[in-house]
Amino acid sequence: MRAGVSFGGLLAVVLVIAGVAGSFAYLDMPLGALFSGAAAGEIVDFVGRFFPPELAPDFLAKVGWAALETLAISLVSTVLAAVAGAVLALPAAGRHGVAGRVAARFVLNLLRSVPELVWATLMVLAAGLGPFAGTLALALHTTGVLGRLFAEALENTPPAPAEALAGTGAPSLAAFLYGTFPLVAAQWLAYALYRWEMNIRMAAILGFVGAGGLGALLYFSLSLFHEAEASTVILAMLAMAVAVDGVSAWLRRASV
Amino acid sequence: MGFSLEGVGLTHANGFRALRGIDLRIAPGERVALIGASGAGKTTLLRVLAASLRPGEGRVTLLDGEPWACAPAALRRLRARIGLVHQSPPIPPRQRVVTAVLAGRLGQWPLWKCLASLVLPVDPDGARAALARLDLAERLYERCDRLSGGQLQRVALARVLYQQPDLLLADEPVSAMDPALSELTISLLNEEATRRGVTLVASLHAVDLALRHFPRVVGVKEGAILFDLPAAQVSDALLRELYAAEGGLPLTGGLRAPEPAETAGELPPLRCA
Amino acid sequence: MSTAVRDPAALPRLGWTLAALVLLWPLLRLTDFHPVALFEAGNLTAMGNFLAGFLPPETSPDFLSLLGKATVETLAMATAGIALSILLAVPLGLVLTRSLSIARLGPGRRGWIGQSLRAVARALLAVLRGVPELVWALLFVRVFGLGAAAGVLALGITYGGMLGKVYGEILESTDARPARALLEAGSGRLAALCYGLLPNAASELVSYTVYRWECAVRASVVMGFVGAGGLGQLMDQSMKMLNGGEAASILVTFLVLVVAADGLSELLRRRLA
Numbered sequence: 001m002r003a004g005v006s007f008g009g010l011l012a013v014v015l016v017i018a019g020v021a022g023s024f025a026y027l028d029m030p031l032g033a034l035f036s037g038a039a040a041g042e043i044v045d046f047v048g049r050f051f052p053p054e055l056a057p058d059f060l061a062k063v064g065w066a067a068l069e070t071l072a073i074s075l076v077s078t079v080l081a082a083v084a085g086a087v088l089a090l091p092a093a094g095r096h097g098v099a100g101r102v103a104a105r106f107v108l109n110l111l112r113s114v115p116e117l118v119w120a121t122l123m124v125l126a127a128g129l130g131p132f133a134g135t136l137a138l139a140l141h142t143t144g145v146l147g148r149l150f151a152e153a154l155e156n157t158p159p160a161p162a163e164a165l166a167g168t169g170a171p172s173l174a175a176f177l178y179g180t181f182p183l184v185a186a187q188w189l190a191y192a193l194y195r196w197e198m199n200i201r202m203a204a205i206l207g208f209v210g211a212g213g214l215g216a217l218l219y220f221s222l223s224l225f226h227e228a229e230a231s232t233v234i235l236a237m238l239a240m241a242v243a244v245d246g247v248s249a250w251l252r253r254a255s256v
Numbered sequence: 257m258g259f260s261l262e263g264v265g266l267t268h269a270n271g272f273r274a275l276r277g278i279d280l281r282i283a284p285g286e287r288v289a290l291i292g293a294s295g296a297g298k299t300t301l302l303r304v305l306a307a308s309l310r311p312g313e314g315r316v317t318l319l320d321g322e323p324w325a326c327a328p329a330a331l332r333r334l335r336a337r338i339g340l341v342h343q344s345p346p347i348p349p350r351q352r353v354v355t356a357v358l359a360g361r362l363g364q365w366p367l368w369k370c371l372a373s374l375v376l377p378v379d380p381d382g383a384r385a386a387l388a389r390l391d392l393a394e395r396l397y398e399r400c401d402r403l404s405g406g407q408l409q410r411v412a413l414a415r416v417l418y419q420q421p422d423l424l425l426a427d428e429p430v431s432a433m434d435p436a437l438s439e440l441t442i443s444l445l446n447e448e449a450t451r452r453g454v455t456l457v458a459s460l461h462a463v464d465l466a467l468r469h470f471p472r473v474v475g476v477k478e479g480a481i482l483f484d485l486p487a488a489q490v491s492d493a494l495l496r497e498l499y500a501a502e503g504g505l506p507l508t509g510g511l512r513a514p515e516p517a518e519t520a521g522e523l524p525p526l527r528c529a
Numbered sequence: 530m531s532t533a534v535r536d537p538a539a540l541p542r543l544g545w546t547l548a549a550l551v552l553l554w555p556l557l558r559l560t561d562f563h564p565v566a567l568f569e570a571g572n573l574t575a576m577g578n579f580l581a582g583f584l585p586p587e588t589s590p591d592f593l594s595l596l597g598k599a600t601v602e603t604l605a606m607a608t609a610g611i612a613l614s615i616l617l618a619v620p621l622g623l624v625l626t627r628s629l630s631i632a633r634l635g636p637g638r639r640g641w642i643g644q645s646l647r648a649v650a651r652a653l654l655a656v657l658r659g660v661p662e663l664v665w666a667l668l669f670v671r672v673f674g675l676g677a678a679a680g681v682l683a684l685g686i687t688y689g690g691m692l693g694k695v696y697g698e699i700l701e702s703t704d705a706r707p708a709r710a711l712l713e714a715g716s717g718r719l720a721a722l723c724y725g726l727l728p729n730a731a732s733e734l735v736s737y738t739v740y741r742w743e744c745a746v747r748a749s750v751v752m753g754f755v756g757a758g759g760l761g762q763l764m765d766q767s768m769k770m771l772n773g774g775e776a777a778s779i780l781v782t783f784l785v786l787v788v789a790a791d792g793l794s795e796l797l798r799r800r801l802a
Contacts, residue, residue, distance in 0.1 A: 069560070169334070
């Protein structure tokens with residue numbers, strides 16, 4: 001588009017194409033079979049078994065209970081992570097010296113790099129099957145994410161208000177809460193709400209590894225070939241995600 | 257309860273030499289104005305007096321204590337007795353006026369009281385009284401981002417009034433106010449200092465305000481004290497020298513060409529833009 | 530000052546605090562919140578034995594070659610998944626872009642066709658990305674059997690939904706005037722896209738795609754938990770057999786992979802910015 005494509009750009013395009021082609025070749029995807037008539041018939045048959053969704057009252061009650069559990073897991077874990085993330089963000093933003101900064105960043109990166117589901121398998125070992133393991137798993141991963149985002153917000157905050165308060169002898173916690181926190185509060189809240197939206201989706205599938213919520217129900221339904229029940233659970237997941245998105249957007253607007 | 261600076265010099269981290277050989281002794285209850293061109297070192301001097309900047313050389317004695325010889329706890333107690341009004345009010349925009357004013361006493365309150373006041377202001381009457389003196393009482397529960405620049409500056413003043421410090425410092429406290437309000441505000445600061453018998457040091461851009469309201473005027477130029485005189489003895493010639501050659505010819509030492517500055521012979525404007 | 534106004538925020542704050550406390554209890558009950566369980570003797574020994582097994586990590590050649598294969602499979606899954614999702618996202622994203630609507634130019638006769646098409650595309654994208662990728666993977670495993678194919682398709686569908694929405698948003702927010710001018714001059718939609726919108730939007734589009742690839746690497750790491758191949762499957766097996774040494778090696782591989790994808794994506798995006 002501009003005056004000639006650079007060599008680097010051309011190389012990048014070639015590398016990307018080679019990477020994609022190599023990936024498909026390595027995975028040996030049965031692409032032909034996927035789009036053949038037989039496969040299509042099979043898929044239509046499979047999809048058909050999901051309709052109509054199971055609407056028996058006692059199953060609906062079960063789904064409702066699991067949905068509540070999922071909501072609780074997502075909320076409690078996000079709150080825990082916001083608190084822990086805030087505590088770790090202070091050293092990670094360099095407020096307690098270089099050593100504290102390096103140590104806090106390392107912890108945050110470790111927490112963040114291990115996926116939620118892997119944390120969940122570990123937490124199931126540590127705390128037993130159930131929603132508590134799921135809550136801990138989500139809280140651990142989210143602490144890593146929020147801690148890093150919180151620390152970035154802190155680093156971009158003007159230090160003058162807190163310094164002025166420290167200049168009148170305010171204790172450092174008070175100077176932070178009166179001088180810095182009001183500056184970052186809205187941003188932190190937006191980050192926490194955004195993670196809540198992610199966590200409601202994650203909480204819904206943690207049940208796959210035995211960590212409570214809707215996922216366990218889905219896993220059982222599919223294992224027992226009760227596709228109609230599975231379809232109800234998936235609809236419930238969708239509804240929860242949409243509802244949480246709505247509440248989160250409303251809270252974000254209200255907090256400005 | 258006054259303070260003294262002996263041979264104080266300070267070089268900023270970026271290598272800029274902000275203060276050199278400052279000797280200044282101010283008695284308890286004195287009221288002093290600092291004047292000088294922008295960048296002359298007034299703000300740095302005030303921050304040294306507020307015990308928030310540690311000078312590289314010289315000796316600082318504040319309120320009969322040596323801030324840089326004290327233990328951290330003692331330094332905190334000393335700072336709680338010093339109030340500094342900053343040039344641009346360091347107040348978070350989303351904070352409410354009442355909280356911003358009450359923050360003046362964070363250094364004096366126990367921690368639990370600081371925390372409780374965040375949830376529910378512990379002394380709204382005290383904050384309102386301080387604001388009332390600046391004609392802002394009705395804004396008590398508003399958020400600071402709803403205020404104009406001049407109003408915000410008055411909130412910062414109310415914070416220091418509420419703090420009731422023994423050493424009252426102000427860095428261009430009226431830079432965002434109109435002339436009439438500036439006049440009132442400077443009177444108020446002087447009245448407060450006289451009534452409580454505390455020391456007041458204010459840097460001012462408007463020389464006429466300084467000369468009319470303060471018994472003693474200190475002229476600061478290029479990080480050093482050019483003159484330190486009773487207001488009545490500050491002559492036009494001295495003022496011309498104080499404000500001359502700002503960023504002008506690369507002259508050194510005492511030799512100075514006559515500077516046809518645009519404000520020569522005139523006082524700088526009452527209000528800084 | 531006689532009219533002491535009550536703090537207008539006091540009641541709402543009290544209400545919100547009470548509401549939060551009232552909500553907290555059932556939430557904690559629902560999540561079965563009992564931190565003590567972490568320190569129960571049974572759980573402690575189970576976890577302790579497992580963690581003790583972490584050292585030394587498994588490094589036998591057989592296992593390492595298995596690990597290497599799974600790692601390559603994970604990366605390939607992410608890359609193929611993203612390629613598939615782009616195939617899905619581009620047409621849907623373009624349908625969403627109103628700047629490319631010819632009907633909006635002139636007196637709208639057939640505008641309703643475009644509008645309903647956009648509504649359908651938007652709903653389709655919402656469903657595609659509304660169902661988590663692991664649920665899609667779980668479903669596809671039922672149809673196509675265990676293996677990476679299910680993971681690729683799941684990634685393609687979920688990320689297709691996300692990319693399609695964001696592509697549409699990026700194209701919508703770029704300056705529409707060049708494209709409009711081209712359309713008014715009678716050019717086709719594709720030409721208007723290539724010469725009117727892409728020059729301004731290209732770097733943002735590519736940058737977001739690279740970011741999504743990074744996310745896809747993370748996601749494909751766990752696909753194996755539902756039987757869709759890659760590192761996750763290996764992890765699942767090791768965890769089920771409580772083989773700490775293998776789990777440690779896999780975890781380290783996870784970390785390296787995620788950090789490397791993170792770094793590569795950041796590097797690429799910085800180059801593009």
